[in-house]
Amino acid sequence: xxxxxxxxxxxxxxxxxxxxxxxxxxxxxxxxxxxxxxxxxxxxxxxxxxxxxxxxxxxxxxxxxxxxxxxxxxxxxxxxxxxxxxxxxxxxxxxxxxxxxxxxxxxxxxxxxxxxxxxxxxxxxxxxxxxxxxxxxxxxxxxxxxxxxxxxxxxxxxxxxxxxxxxxxxxxxxxxxxxxxxxxxxxxxxxxxxxxxxxxxxxxxxxxxxxxxxxxxxxxxxxxxxxxxxxxxxxxxxxxxxxxxxxxxxxxxxxxxxxxxxxxxxxxxxxxxxxxxxxxxxxxxxxxxxxxxxxxxxxxxxxxxxxxxxxxxxxxxxxxxxxxxxxxxxxxxxxxxxxxxxxxxxxxxxxxxxxxxxxxxxxxxxxxxxxxxxxxxxxxxxxxxxxxxxxxxxxxxxxxxxxxxxxxxxxxxxxxxxxxxxxxxxxxxxxxxxxxxxxxxxxxxxxxxxxxxxxxxxxxxxxxxxxxxxxxxxxxxxxxxxxxxxxxxxxxxxxxxxxxxxxxxxxxxxxxxxxxxxxxxxxxxxxxxxxxxxxxxxxxxxxxxxxxxxxxxxxxxxxxxxxxxxxxxxxxxxxxxxxxxxxxxxxxxxxxxxxxxxxxxxxxxxxxxxxxxxxxxxxxxxxxxxxxxxxxxxxxxxxxxxxxxxxxxxxxxxxxxxxxxxxxxxxxxxxxxxxxxxxxxxxxxxxxxxxxxxxxxxxxxxxxxxxxxxxxxxxxxxxxxxxxxxxxxxxxxxxxxxxxxxxxxxxxxxxxxx
Numbered sequence: 001x002x003x004x005x006x007x008x009x010x011x012x013x014x015x016x017x018x019x020x021x022x023x024x025x026x027x028x029x030x031x032x033x034x035x036x037x038x039x040x041x042x043x044x045x046x047x048x049x050x051x052x053x054x055x056x057x058x059x060x061x062x063x064x065x066x067x068x069x070x071x072x073x074x075x076x077x078x079x080x081x082x083x084x085x086x087x088x089x090x091x092x093x094x095x096x097x098x099x100x101x102x103x104x105x106x107x108x109x110x111x112x113x114x115x116x117x118x119x120x121x122x123x124x125x126x127x128x129x130x131x132x133x134x135x136x137x138x139x140x141x142x143x144x145x146x147x148x149x150x151x152x153x154x155x156x157x158x159x160x161x162x163x164x165x166x167x168x169x170x171x172x173x174x175x176x177x178x179x180x181x182x183x184x185x186x187x188x189x190x191x192x193x194x195x196x197x198x199x200x201x202x203x204x205x206x207x208x209x210x211x212x213x214x215x216x217x218x219x220x221x222x223x224x225x226x227x228x229x230x231x232x233x234x235x236x237x238x239x240x241x242x243x244x245x246x247x248x249x250x251x252x253x254x255x256x257x258x259x260x261x262x263x264x265x266x267x268x269x270x271x272x273x274x275x276x277x278x279x280x281x282x283x284x285x286x287x288x289x290x291x292x293x294x295x296x297x298x299x300x301x302x303x304x305x306x307x308x309x310x311x312x313x314x315x316x317x318x319x320x321x322x323x324x325x326x327x328x329x330x331x332x333x334x335x336x337x338x339x340x341x342x343x344x345x346x347x348x349x350x351x352x353x354x355x356x357x358x359x360x361x362x363x364x365x366x367x368x369x370x371x372x373x374x375x376x377x378x379x380x381x382x383x384x385x386x387x388x389x390x391x392x393x394x395x396x397x398x399x400x401x402x403x404x405x406x407x408x409x410x411x412x413x414x415x416x417x418x419x420x421x422x423x424x425x426x427x428x429x430x431x432x433x434x435x436x437x438x439x440x441x442x443x444x445x446x447x448x449x450x451x452x453x454x455x456x457x458x459x460x461x462x463x464x465x466x467x468x469x470x471x472x473x474x475x476x477x478x479x480x481x482x483x484x485x486x487x488x489x490x491x492x493x494x495x496x497x498x499x500x501x502x503x504x505x506x507x508x509x510x511x512x513x514x515x516x517x518x519x520x521x522x523x524x525x526x527x528x529x530x531x532x533x534x535x536x537x538x539x540x541x542x543x544x545x546x547x548x549x550x551x552x553x554x555x556x557x558x559x560x561x562x563x564x565x566x567x568x569x570x571x572x573x574x575x576x577x578x579x580x581x582x583x584x585x586x587x588x589x590x591x592x593x594x595x596x597x598x599x600x601x602x603x604x605x606x607x608x609x610x611x612x613x614x615x616x617x618x619x620x621x622x623x624x625x626x627x628x629x630x631x632x633x634x635x636x637x638x639x640x641x642x643x644x645x646x647x648x649x650x651x652x653x654x655x656x657x658x659x660x661x662x663x664x665x666x667x668x669x670x671x672x673x674x675x676x677x678x679x680x681x682x683x684x685x686x687x688x689x690x691x692x693x694x695x696x697x698x699x700x701x702x703x704x705x706x707x708x709x710x711x712x713x714x715x716x717x718x719x720x721x722x723x724x725x726x727x728x729x730x731x732x733x734x735x736x737x738x739x740x741x742x743x744x745x746x747x748x749x750x751x752x753x754x
Contacts (some may be wrong), residue, residue, distance in 0.1 A: 002398065008079065017132065018133060019020065019081065019107070019108075019111045019134065019626070020111050020112070020161075021161070021439070022100065025108075026104055026108040026480070027108050027109055027112055027158075029169060029170075029175060029178065030056060030057025030061050030155075030158055030169075030178070030179055031057070031175070031178035031179045031181070031182050033057070033061060033109055033113075033155055033158065034051065034057065034061060034063065034179050034182050034183070035182050035289070036105035036106075036109070037061075037063045037105070037109075037153050037155075038063065038109075038151075038182070038183075038186055039105075040106075041063060041065035041067055042186075042190065042193065043067075044065060044067025044068045044069070044150075044151065045067050045068055046065035046066050046067035046068060046150065046193060047192065047193055047194065047211065048065065048066045048193065048196075049063065049065045049193060049194070049195050049196070050063075050064045050065075050196045050198075051063050051064075051179070051183060051195075051196065051197040051198075052064075052198060052200055053176055053179055053197065053198070053199055053200060054199070054200035054201075055172040055175075055178040056169075056170075056171070056172035056173065056174070056175025056179065057155075057158065057175055057176065057179050058158055058159075058166070058169060058172065058175065058177075059156065059157065059158075060154070060156055060200055060566060061154075061155040061156075061158065061179075062152065062153070062154045062155070063152070063153050064150065064151075064152040065150045065151055066148070066149060067150050067151060068121065068122065069120050069122065069124070069149060069151055070117070070119040070120035070151060071120045071121060072128055072142060075117070075119075075128065075137065075141070075142045075143065076137050076740050078106060078130070078132070078137075079106045079107050079110040079115065079132040079135045079136070079137075079269070080107060080110075080135050080136075081104060081107040081552045082104065082136060083107075084108075106132075106153075107135050109155055110132040110133060110134060110135050110136075110160055111134055111135060112158060112159050112160075112161065112165075113155045113157055113158045113160065114131070114133065114155070114156040114157050114160070115131070115132045115133070115154070115155055115156075116129065116130070116131045116132075116153075116154040116156070117129070117130050117132070117151065117152070117153055117154075117259065118132075118145065118147055118152040118154075119147075119151040119152070120147045120148060120149050120150065120151075121149070122149055124149075124180075125182065126144045126145065126146065126147070127144070127145050127146060127147025127148070128142040128143065128144060128145070129142060129143050129144075129145045129147075130142040130143070131438065136424060143389070152474075153745070161748075162624075170482070171496050173547070176199065176206075177199070180197055180206055180207060182289075183197045183207055184193055184207060184222050184223070185282050185289055186289065187207065187209045187218065187221075187222055188215070188218060188219060188222055188282055188316055189284045189287065189289070189316075189318060189606075190212065190287075191212055191213065191214070191215055191218045192211060192602055193206060193211065194209060194211050195208075196208050196209075196438075196447065198346060207222065208221070209212045209221045209222060215268060215316075215618075216228055216231065216233075216268070218269060219231060219316070223280075223314075227270075227274070229316060230270050230271050230273045230274035230314075231268045231269065231270055231271075231274075231314065231316075232268070232269060232270075232357075232360040233266075233267070233268055234268070234269050234352060234353060234356040235264075235265065235266055235267070235571065235674060236263075236264065236267075236268040236348065236349065236352045237263075237264045237265075238261060238263055238348060239262055246568045261321075261325075261340070261341040261344045261345050262322055262325075262350070263319060263320060263321050263345055264319075264320045265318070265319055265320075265349055266317075266318045266320075267315065267316060267317040267318065267350070267353075268312040268315075268316045269299075269313070269314070269315045269316070269317075269353060269357070270313045270315065271357065271360050272306050272307065272357070274311075274313065274314055275311055276312050276314065277310065277311075277312060278315075279300065279312040279313060280312075280313075280314040280315070280316075280493050281296050281299065281313075281315050281317075282315070282316045282317070283296070283317050283319070284294065284317070284318045284319065284687050285320075285321065285326065285337055285338075285339070286317045286319075286320060286321060286323065286326060287318075288328065290335060290336055290337050291335055291336055292336070292337075292342075292346075294342065294343070294346050295317070295345075295346050295349060296384060298318075298347070298349065298350040298353075299313070299315050299349075299350065300313070301350070301353050302350060302353050302357065304454035306357060306583040308688065309428040317349070319349075320347070321339050321345075325339050325340040325341075326338075326339045327339070329630065350474075357506065382572065398614075402596055403625070419738070421528070422556060439712070447674070453515065466602075486611065487577060510632075519553040537554070537614070540552035540553075540555075540556070540610050542611055542612050542614045543612050543613045544611050544612075545612070545718075545722075546721060547718045547719035547722055548609065548612045550719065551609050551719065551722060551723055551726075552609055552610065555606055555609060555610075563589075566585070566587040566704070569587055569588075570585045570587050570592075571585065571586045571587070572584075572585060573585060573586050575592070576593055580589070580595075580627060581595055581596050581597040581598075582594070582595060582596075583596045584721055592635075597735060598734075598736055600733070600734035600735075601730050601731055601734035602730070603692075603730075604691050604692070604730035604733040604734050605630070605727055605729075605730035605731065606727055607691045607692060608689075608726040608729050608730060609722075609726055610672065611691075612673060612674075613672065613673050615674060615675030615689035615690065615691065616675060616689065617671070617675045617676075617677050617687040617688065617689055617690070618687060618688055618689075618690050618692045619677070619687045620685065620686055620687060623682060623685065623686045623730035624684055624685040624686075625660070625682070625683060625684045625685075625686035625704060626659065626660040626664070626678070626683050626684060626685055626706050627657055627659070627660035627683060628656075628662050628707040629685070629702050629703040629705075629707075630655065630656040630659040630660065630703065630706050630707050631652060631653070631656040631703075632703040633704050633706070633707040634652045634655060634656065635652070636703075636709070657711070659706065659707065659709075659710030660683045662709075662710050662715070663678055663683070663684070663709050663710060664678060664679075664680045664683045664716065665680075666709075667679070668676075669681045670709075670725075673722070673725075674689060674725060674729060675687070675688070675689025675690070675725070676688060676689060676709075676729070685702070685706065689729070690727075691733055692733075695733070697733045697735075698735050699733055701735060702732075704732070705728065706733040707727075709725070709728055712724055712727075712728055713725045713728060
């Protein structure tokens with residue numbers, strides 16, 4: 001069959017097909033388009049770059065800079081393929097100092113998106129605006145317009161004519177994260193340029209970095225103070241003829257100084273105190289953002305002997321090489337480069353990194369946080385005012401003063417006795433200085449130490465016990481938090497006294513004692529004798545309503561016995577993912593990952609039902625009109641495309657007024673059963689229930705709460721009404737909606753934690 005096959009004719013592809021195929025090699029997603037435009041802005045000498053993104057860059061990607069601009073004569077050929085101002089002949093590639101050189105970036109974007117360029121050169125009287133499609137200028141040409149010196153490139157409807165590529169894109173949130181990552185990496189490299197990135201329609205930028213001479217300050221602005229605090233600088237310089245002064249690894253060149261690589265490295269690398277689940281490796285070679293797999297693997301190999309198994313490092317490296325040793329034309333998106341003597345450079349950088357980490361991490365110290373109470377200090381064997389340092393995770397090659405072997409910290413609480421034994425027992429310093437023993441282990445059998453034991457064996461120092469004061473949740477409240485609670489209590493007392501005086505001035509006109517108590521007023525100090533104190537009723541028995549008793553019976557019947565046991569004897573380990581609300585809890589020998597927001601929502605729902613009709617009410621500082629709150633919630637919702645703005649605003653106003661009227665109509669029931677105080681005349685929210693002493697809801701969610709009272713509560717039947725109202729209150733107090741997710745609360749670590 002193959003022998004009988006006729007050869008197919010070879011024909012020339014149409015220019016449109018060629019251009020779209022080439023565009024697909026350069027532009028993969030919004031982040032790759034941003035990278036190309038950013039490099040053009042930097043080549044133009046920009047000192048300020050502002051990026052605006054809509055729907056992750058799918059609908060809008062706008063880059064504004066204050067560079068030199070584009071000449072009017074160059075606009076007609078701006079988006080044609082292989083038109084550039086950075087390269088004249090092939091030999092120029094050997095000394096290329098700019099990012100771009102092929103002239104394909106804007107051309108590729110114009111073939112898969114709607115591209116608009118607004119530019120103004122220095123000294124020009126006005127700006128010029130031009131639109132491009134399929135590499136050609138649209139319309140009569142560039143049009144004069146108002147503008148600032150520099151260039152604004154707007155990319156809209158990316159991949160509108162490539163449906164397969166458009167469907168392959170991730171969600172807008174994930175695409176925006178990739179766009180932001182590109183911005184962060186270039187911002188880390190170019191401290192002489194100000195970078196700003198924001199989502200379309202949001203006033204607060206997601207990234208804002210001012211010009212700074214200090215790279216550590218730039219890292220702090222990008223990644224936060226916790227990352228910047230754990231970074232240490234590393235510099236390395238090597239000459240082509242001989243090793244630079246202070247470089248003691250010249251044998252890596254094989255003894256041939258004439259053939260040694262010439263390079264310099266300016267880096268910021270994380271120490272052993274850095275904690276992250278994801279490796280961050282930022283590499284710039286001759287100021288180009290590139291990837292180098294051998295160099296990344298070499299750096300990760302150094303950190304693998306230092307960090308625990310699940311921890312990953314952070315590294316920023318800027319590598320400078322002679323231009324004639326670098327080939328930048330090896331990848332369609334310029335993501336990779338090739339350079340001479342790569343193995344030698346990688347080896348020298350790896351050895352320099354190992355030396356720097358040994359110098360910077362001879363010992364790690366951390367201060368014990370301010371914890372209220374003396375039981376924690378007694379459990380730790382310390383005075384309440386003392387602060388000790390714990391040494392952990394020694395790097396290979398780092399010396400430990402006063403000892404060559406450490407002790408295993410005992411679990412019987414006799415830590416103070418062990419510290420006073422001195423060097424006649426275990427070789428530790430006996431001069432009275434405070435030293436926390438290292439958990440490297442003392443084995444009577446003669447055997448070689450493992451890598452983790454050489455590094456300090458910090459995994460053996462993790463001890464949790466829910467029965468100890470130090471392991472209880474109460475001890476995680478800081479002293480300043482308790483002071484704030486005390487101050488809040490004093491303010492509440494002052495408010496109660498003011499309300500009591502106001503109530504006495506009224507003389508009972510229009511408001512009786514029962515009404516005042518429901519509103520949270522302290523009427524016991526008004527009369528000569530205080531009110532009688534009613535006995536505390538058990539949970540679920542605060543009312544005789546059958547529907548409420550049934551709700552409580554359902555809660556009790558669906559109770560998870562094993563989960564109750566875990567929550568009663570848990571030990572809080574820490575936050576695993578703050579954005580998703582994931583926290584780690586330990587119970588016995590098992591580790592659990594908990595969705596705290598969902599757990600809090602179920603807790604508050606049970607508290608609303610358990611104390612039905614008995615919730616104390618705390619007055620708001622100022623009445624909050626329900627209609628205004630509902631209108632705020634409706635403004636946050638997107639208006640369907642094609643809807644008229646005036647009609648949409650009119651509909652929102654009607655919905656807000658109707659919701660306020662409904663809530664005011666149900667004010668008496670809300671106040672009596674749930675502690676939600678609504679002023680019927682003013683249609684304003686004046687008080688909220690106290691579900692858990694010391695906890696206050698996030699008042700920023702009041703608009704959603706009022707909207708849920710009007711639209712999510714079933715006001716027609718008694719039991720569904722009580723249940724849906726309780727769930728709305730629970731969602732408000734927990735900050736978590738019912739429809740956010742439907743995953744399990746507690747996940748065993750084998751399924752979700754590496």
